Every structure is written in structure tokens, then in C-alpha cells.
Amino acid sequence: MKALILVGGYGTRLRPLTLSVPKPLVDFCNKPILLHQLEALVKAGVDHVILAVSYMSELLEREMRVQEERLGIRISLSHEKEPLGTAGPLALARELLNIDNEPFFVLNSDVICDFPFKDLLQFHSNHGKEGTIVVTRVEEPSKYGVVVFEADSGRIHRFVEKPQVFVSNKINAGIYIFNPSMLSRIQLRPTSIEKEIFPVMAEEGQLYTMELQGFWMDIGQPKDFLTGMCMYLQSLRQHAPERLRTGPGFLGNVLVDPTAQIGENCTIGPNVTIGAGVVVEDGVRIKRCTVMKGARVRSHSWLESCIVGWSSSVGQWVRMENVTVLGEDVIVNDELYLNGANVLPHKSINESVPEPRIIM
Amino acid sequence: MLKAVILIGGPQKGTRFRPLSFEVPKPLFPVAGVPMLQHHIEACAKVPNMKEILLIGFYQPNEELNRFLFNAQQEFKISIRYLQEYAALGTGGGIYHFRDQIVSGSPDAFYVLNADVCSAFPLAEMLSFQKEHGEPNSFVILGTTANRKQSMNYGCIVENETTKEVLHYVEKPSTFVSDIINCGIYLFTPEIFQHIGAVFQKNQQDMLLYPYDGEEPTNGWHRAEAIRLEQDIFTALAGQDKLYVYKTLSFWSQIKSAGSAIYASRLYLNQYHTTHPERLASIKEGGPKISGNVYIHPTANIDPTAMLGPNVSIGTGVTIGAGVRVRESIILHGATLQDHCCVLNSIVGWDSTIGKWARVEGTPSDPNPNDPFAKIDSETLFREGKLTPSITILGCNVTIPSEVIILNSIVLPHKDLNRSFKNQIIL
Ligand SMILES: Nc1nc2c(ncn2[C@@H]2O[C@H](COP(=O)(O)OP(=O)(O)OP(=O)(O)O)[C@@H](O)[C@H]2O)c(=O)[nH]1
Numbered sequence A: 001m002k003a004l005i006l007v008g009g010y011g012t013r014l015r016p017l018t019l020s021v022p023k024p025l026v027d028f029c030n031k032p033i034l035l036h037q038l039e040a041l042v043k044a045g046v047d048h049v050i051l052a053v054s055y056m057s058e059l060l061e062r063e064m065r066v067q068e069e070r071l072g073i074r075i076s077l078s079h080e081k082e083p084l085g086t087a088g089p090l091a092l093a094r095e096l097l098n099i100d101n102e103p104f105f106v107l108n109s110d111v112i113c114d115f116p117f118k119d120l121l122q123f124h125s126n127h128g129k130e131g132t133i134v135v136t137r138v139e140e141p142s143k144y145g146v147v148v149f150e151a152d153s154g155r156i157h158r159f160v161e162k163p164q165v166f167v168s169n170k171i172n173a174g175i176y177i178f179n180p181s182m183l184s185r186i187q188l189r190p191t192s193i194e195k196e197i198f199p200v201m202a203e204e205g206q207l208y209t210m211e212l213q214g215f216w217m218d219i220g221q222p223k224d225f226l227t228g229m230c231m232y233l234q235s236l237r238q239h240a241p242e243r244l245r246t247g248p249g250f251l252g253n254v255l256v257d258p259t260a261q262i263g264e265n266c267t268i269g270p271n272v273t274i275g276a277g278v279v280v281e282d283g284v285r286i287k288r289c290t291v292m293k294g295a296r297v298r299s300h301s302w303l304e305s306c307i308v309g310w311s312s313s314v315g316q317w318v319r320m321e322n323v324t325v326l327g328e329d330v331i332v333n334d335e336l337y338l339n340g341a342n343v344l345p346h347k348s349i350n351e352s353v354p355e356p357r358i359i360m
Numbered sequence B: 001m002l003k004a005v006i007l008i009g010g011p012q013k014g015t016r017f018r019p020l021s022f023e024v025p026k027p028l029f030p031v032a033g034v035p036m037l038q039h040h041i042e043a044c045a046k047v048p049n050m051k052e053i054l055l056i057g058f059y060q061p062n063e064e065l066n067r068f069l070f071n072a073q074q075e076f077k078i079s080i081r082y083l084q085e086y087a088a089l090g091t092g093g094g095i096y097h098f099r100d101q102i103v104s105g106s107p108d109a110f111y112v113l114n115a116d117v118c119s120a121f122p123l124a125e126m127l128s129f130q131k132e133h134g135e136p137n138s139f140v141i142l143g144t145t146a147n148r149k150q151s152m153n154y155g156c157i158v159e160n161e162t163t164k165e166v167l168h169y170v171e172k173p174s175t176f177v178s179d180i181i182n183c184g185i186y187l188f189t190p191e192i193f194q195h196i197g198a199v200f201q202k203n204q205q206d207m208l209l210y211p212y213d214g215e216e217p218t219n220g221w222h223r224a225e226a227i228r229l230e231q232d233i234f235t236a237l238a239g240q241d242k243l244y245v246y247k248t249l250s251f252w253s254q255i256k257s258a259g260s261a262i263y264a265s266r267l268y269l270n271q272y273h274t275t276h277p278e279r280l281a282s283i284k285e286g287g288p289k290i291s292g293n294v295y296i297h298p299t300a301n302i303d304p305t306a307m308l309g310p311n312v313s314i315g316t317g318v319t320i321g322a323g324v325r326v327r328e329s330i331i332l333h334g335a336t337l338q339d340h341c342c343v344l345n346s347i348v349g350w351d352s353t354i355g356k357w358a359r360v361e362g363t364p365s366d367p368n369p370n371d372p373f374a375k376i377d378s379e380t381l382f383r384e385g386k387l388t389p390s391i392t393i394l395g396c397n398v399t400i401p402s403e404v405i406i407l408n409s410i411v412l413p414h415k416d417l418n419r420s421f422k423n424q425i426i427l
């Protein structure tokens, strides 16, 4: 089976992290975002993954060669000369997707959930039409484009962008399965699958929905990245509690890489991810944060709702909060206060940032 | 023989020092670990032939003042008395009212010191300076140099550069007059009372001529006796070959706002290297980490993993937990700082508690470090309707919960906060 992952965008909203690595390689819960998807696809029997990329990234290519080896699958990179949107890349990869009559998966690169690929294939085969899109329930549908469908069958009636009155609370989760026949609908030019392809398929009665069970998050921006982390850790608590760290000094769901060192008299959690080789010194308090590979948090600091980028260093008695994001290799000097700071890579911070702002 | 008078004001003064002046008379507020006034008294007691120190003010006699006077007498082996004005008589009226007490025993000269200044108090130097002048009964004002802009917040002095005579004196002018300012520290001979007496007589006559001048708060005596040294005496004495200015290069600052108390603490702690090295904490086995100048009261209980300084004063019975950080702050007696909390540029009130990992932080209002003549600004709390970032002050018995931040805020006494606050006055 095949899958195509849309990894084309620049990931601007996840800067400063995406200034160091392409978004699919940003660590989410101690694993590059893309690997969460690759591993779930492999588990569902996918043996050929096509990455639709609109920029060249040696780093991504190299990493994919490694993953091909590790997962025992084929990974192709389909390069666009110009960004082709969310549908155009399917046309560009037509040759790879159209070799047999099997359906294939398509997914956005920045969604995180308990990927339901097996169920999706099953459901899709049962209704026998051209496509199925996974939908998920949201609390505030007016912020999204919602999907209106027949409750029993899942057959889609229409899509409504940012509805002002309630029509549905289900939104497109960015996970699809299609029959190769749908490729004939797409031309090789920049096209939006959501706006230009799906409405036509729905009209013709060729598009169905399957509702996602469990959590779902688009982690394409820092605030949502942290929310997604909380959800993912909670799901680990249910399905693989042994992977979470417990014991004195740990509260709630905490994921700690075995190579990380945690000092004495710390209180870590709830909802914290600590990456490989991270050093957390004594007396540190961390909650609702991701601390990435190789970072150091010095003693007596306090962190809430932050992302500490790779190899960054947070000084002693620092307070960071309110979605402060440190890019790669940032140094925060002792005793500073960072409130919603967005710090670009390789910066050294010597002054507090009392109000949210970008530090170039 | 010499005497000294310290003008300590009264309860209606020191409003810029709230909420700290609710708990303790401002002159007794600890600066560098000891009551503000004690620095004056130590300096006076050091002057040879000093026989008596008189505090003049309009505070009701109170236990704290009594205890302070008692302890100071014991320590300095010198007569120290408090003389209470029946009403606020101004900076000149009080000494005139109590002139008999001051001149009894026939002192050759006496000092007058404002209580709310911080200074190296070069009192002996002022005396030698006075002796150098042909005129034996001259009066001396201690002066210092300010920058042009700030000078206008002070009493400004124009001197004769060779003789050092005061040619012109004006209090807080609205345009630039001189960058030499009045430090609020004077040396007088008893002859000063003739000059104050003349003003008093004139006030009395004025009252007979104009018996009603609008609202009359107290009796006529008060109106005649309320005399300001600066406006009523110095202005008239300027150019009369009576008043001289001794300019000092040593440290000096007013202590008007609470923020200036932190700055004054820094100046006094620095002076302790020569005057009181025993008051400076040093790095000891089993003691906390010390950076720069720190005063720790012997009764304070401090975890060895805490880190204090520079410019920190820790009062009696204070408890400081593991991994606590304190810098540029005053921690008043009985306060508790729980593990890992961080206190910067703040005054933590008596018996207050700061929870674990909380951050209590203010913005210092230090003088511009690149201008050697800059003074601390004790401006108003508000600018354009917004609270200007200031040091953070926790009044007495305030509780700060764990893990919150209190930034640039003033918390009135006896508050239990339950969340973070920034740039606010919390009633
Ligand atoms: N191949 C390809 N993928 C795209 C293109 N535009 C968007 N995508 C992908 O489609 C998905 C949804 O896009 P967005 O949510 O806008 O994310 P993004 O563009 O990567 O990031 P931002 O710059 O933050 O908007 C993501 O997985 C993108 O990587 C494109 O032109 N080509």
C-alpha cells in the first residue's frame, strides 16, 4: 500500500523551530513529527511513502534514507518546482500512485492523533466510493471549515467555511484515503484539495467521512503544539503508561528520554516532554513544556507552557511562560523573565522580555 | 562642645514611602540593616566633643521610637532625646521652638540633619571648613553637585567660587539656577536663632496686620512658628557673608520613595567596608552563597543553597529556604522565602511569605550610572495614567502563593494573593 504525505509548506507558523529543521523533522514528544506518521502507516501495511515537498532539504532526504532502512519501506521524495498546494502534489506523483488499483492514503504533515489507518481502509472499502476523509469533532466550529454529512452512512453533503450558525461540529482532520481514479480530477497546477476538489467529489456522492475516535490536533503552531503534546501524553497514559515517568518529583503525564538527567528537588509535570541528553539541574519546576534534545535547564528555574529548542540553555532562576519558544541553541542568562518570547536560533538573551515579542 | 539635631518629621510626612510607613515611622525603616536614623546617629557620635543628639519631630511618643532611643543611648553612650513639636513647625520652626534645649550647656555649634537623607555625613570636615573661614560664626550647608535637570528638584546654591560663600539660595526653582544642591545637612552656631527669631517676629506682626488668611488650621502661634529653614532663612542669609557651602564628593541621596531605600542601602552597604566590615556577610562553610555586599541579621535562618546579593539586607528572624535567590532587595523581619523563589529589586514586608518558585520582581529606579552627578528620581507613581515601573513592595503580612509572578507591583498590608500580578497597586 502507498501513502502520500504533504510536507510542502514552509512551516512559518512553527518558527523559530522550523528555521533549524523542516517542520516534519521537528521533535514532537521526542520523535520527529513525520515519524509518528510513518510508523503508523507502516503498522497499517503501507510499504511505499511519497513525501510531497516544495522545497529542497538535504536534511530531510538524508533522514528519509535512514528511515527507509529502519522501517524496511520505500520512501520517495516528490519535488515540486513551485508550491502546488494541497492537491497539485497528487498530480505530480500520479505515476507513483497509479501503478495498481489499490487505494492510497494522503495526509497533512502536521496533524497528530491515534492514526486510524486500518479502520479507514476498512471503512473506505465498505462504501466503495472514491474517497473518505477523516473528520474530528471540535468545540468551536465557527473557527474552521466544517463538513456536513449523513449521520448513518457518512456520505458528505457539503463543506461550509467558518459557519456563522451551527451546521456541524465536525472538521476535516487532514487524513484521507482515495481510489486512484480520483487522480483524474486533479491537474498539474497549484490547487487546493479542500476548496477545489472535495466539493466536486461530494456533489457527485463520491466522498465519505469517517469520524475519528480519540484526540486530534493540528500542531502547526506553538500553542497548538503544546496542546497536542498534552493530548498525546494523555493517550500514552491510556495505551502505554509504562513509557511515562512516575515517582517522586513527577506529576501527571511526563515523558522523559532515558538519557536525560533530572536533578534533585525538581517537580516536573504535568504534561512535560524531556528529550535525549537534556540536563535539568536541581530545584527546577517544569510544567506543560517540551524540552528538546541536548538542552539544559539550570537550577531553580520555573517553566510553564514553553518549548525549549535543541541545545538551548536556560539559566538559573529564570522564569519562562506563556508559550515562550526558544529556537535552537539559544542561551537565556540567569534570573531573567520571559513572557511569550519567540527567540530565533543562536541568540543569547541578557534582558527580560516582560511582554510577548519576537527576539531576532 | 557640639550638639546635633535630627529633623524626623511626623506621621503626615513620608507619604511617598507608603505602604511601608504604615507600619513603622519612616526614620526607623531599616536601611542596610539598621534604622535609617542610626546612620545619622553613628556619624554624629563619632564627631569629637559631641555631647547630645536631639531628635525633633511631631510623632506621638511611641514604643518603637522609645526602644530605638534606649538602644541607641546604650550603644553610643551619649544623650539622645526626642523633642515633640505640638504641630508641624517646618524645618526651621522646630529648632527655634526648642532653642533653649539646644543652646543649654552652651555648645559652640550644632548640626542639623534631615532624617530622610543617606550620606557619608562628612561632619568633621564641615567643622574644619567652618574654622577655615575668617568669620567665626558662619553657617555651613553641605552641598553636592547634581545634573542640570535634576538640580531643580532640590534647594539650589550659587557660591562664590573662591570664598565658598552662598551668594544665592532658591528652593526647588522652576528654571535652572545652579548645579550645587542642598544636602539637608547643616552646621549652625547659636546665632542662627537670631535670624529665625527675626522671621518669627515678622510672622507675628504680619498676623496682627492680617489676622485672617483664609482657612486657619491651628492657632496663631503655630502660624508664626511654622518656619522653613530653606525658603525663610537661607534665602535671606545668602550674600550676607554668613552662609557658606561645603561641597562633598562623597555619596549622598535622598530617601523619599521606597525605591530610594534600596539605593540608599546599596550606598551604606558599600560604606560598611570601611566603617563596619563586621556587618557584611562573607562566604562561610555551611552558609549561603554571597555575591557583593549583603547584610544578614544574625537571627535570620538561611539555607546554604540560597544565593544572596549584591545589595541585599535580611532582617531579624527571616527564613530563607533552599535555592532561593535574592538580589537588590530588603527583606524585613519575620518574612519567609520558600524554596526556589526569586526576589529581585523588591522590599518584602514584615512577616510576609513568598511561596515556592514564586518570582517577586521590581524595576529599579537607580540613577543613570553613566552620569556621576545623577540622583535617584523619586517621581510620582503614575505617568500618563499608568503606574510607572517601580520596585515591587510587599506590605506587612502579605502572602504570595507558589509559582506566581508579582512584577512592578505594590501590595498593601495583610493581603493573601491568589494569582500573578503585574504593574498594579493591590489594595
Ligand atoms: N507539497 C506541498 N504541501 C503543502 C503545500 N502547501 C501546504 N502543504 C502541506 O499541507 C499541509 C497543510 O498546510 P498548512 O497547515 O498551511 O501548513 P504549512 O504551510 O506547512 O505551514 P505554515 O507556513 O505555518 O502555514 C501541511 O502538511 C503542509 O506541509 C504545497 O504547496 N505543497
Ligand SMILES: Nc1nc2c(ncn2[C@@H]2O[C@H](COP(=O)(O)OP(=O)(O)OP(=O)(O)O)[C@@H](O)[C@H]2O)c(=O)[nH]1
Residues within 6 Å of the ligand: B007, B008, B009, B010, B013, B056, B057, B058, B085, B087, B088, B089, B090, B091, B094, B113, B114, B115, B116, B117, B184
Ligand atoms: N521636626 C520636623 N521635621 C520636619 C518638618 N517638616 C519636614 N521635616 C523633616 O525635614 C526633612 C526635610 O523635609 P522636607 O523639607 O519636607 O523635604 P524636602 O527634602 O524639602 O523634600 P520635599 O518633601 O520634596 O519637599 C525631613 O527629614 C523631614 O522629616 C516639621 O515640620 N518638623
Ligand SMILES: [Mg+2]
Residues within 6 Å of the ligand: A009, A010
Ligand atoms: Mg500554509
Ligand SMILES: [Mg+2]
Residues within 6 Å of the ligand: B230
Ligand atoms: Mg523642603
